[in-house]
Amino acid sequence: MLSSQLLRFLLVGGLNTAVGYALFAGFVWAGLPYPGAIALATVLGVAFNFQSTGRLVFGGAPLSQLGRFVAVYGVVYLINVGSVALLLRLGFNVYLANATVLLPLALVAFVLQRRFVFASP
Numbered sequence: 001m002l003s004s005q006l007l008r009f010l011l012v013g014g015l016n017t018a019v020g021y022a023l024f025a026g027f028v029w030a031g032l033p034y035p036g037a038i039a040l041a042t043v044l045g046v047a048f049n050f051q052s053t054g055r056l057v058f059g060g061a062p063l064s065q066l067g068r069f070v071a072v073y074g075v076v077y078l079i080n081v082g083s084v085a086l087l088l089r090l091g092f093n094v095y096l097a098n099a100t101v102l103l104p105l106a107l108v109a110f111v112l113q114r115r116f117v118f119a120s121p
Helices: 002-029 034-056 063-089 094-100 102-117
Strands: none
Touching (some): 002 102, 063 102
C-alpha cells in the first residue's frame, strides 16, 4: 500500500508542483523576492493541493484535517526557504536552487502528510 500511495502522491504532486513552480517563477520574474514568491505560490496552491492530495492519494479530505495540512505546508515552506538560501550562497541561481529542492521537499511532505494529516486511525 505504501508504494502505491507514494506513487499516487508523486503523480498528483507532480501536477501540484508544476503549478506551484510556475507560480513561483512568475512571481520572481515579476520582481518579488524569493521568500515572498515561495510563500505566495504555497498559499495559492494549498486549497487545490489539499483536495487533490487528500482525495486522490489518501482517500479523503475532511476539512477537520485542513489545519494540520496547512501546518505541514508551513514546515515545508521553512525548509524550502532555508534550502534555497543555502544554495544561493553556494552560487546557484534562484530558479535552479528552488528546482533542486523540489524532490526532497516532496518526500518530506509525503512523510509528514501521511503521519500527521491523513494518518489512518
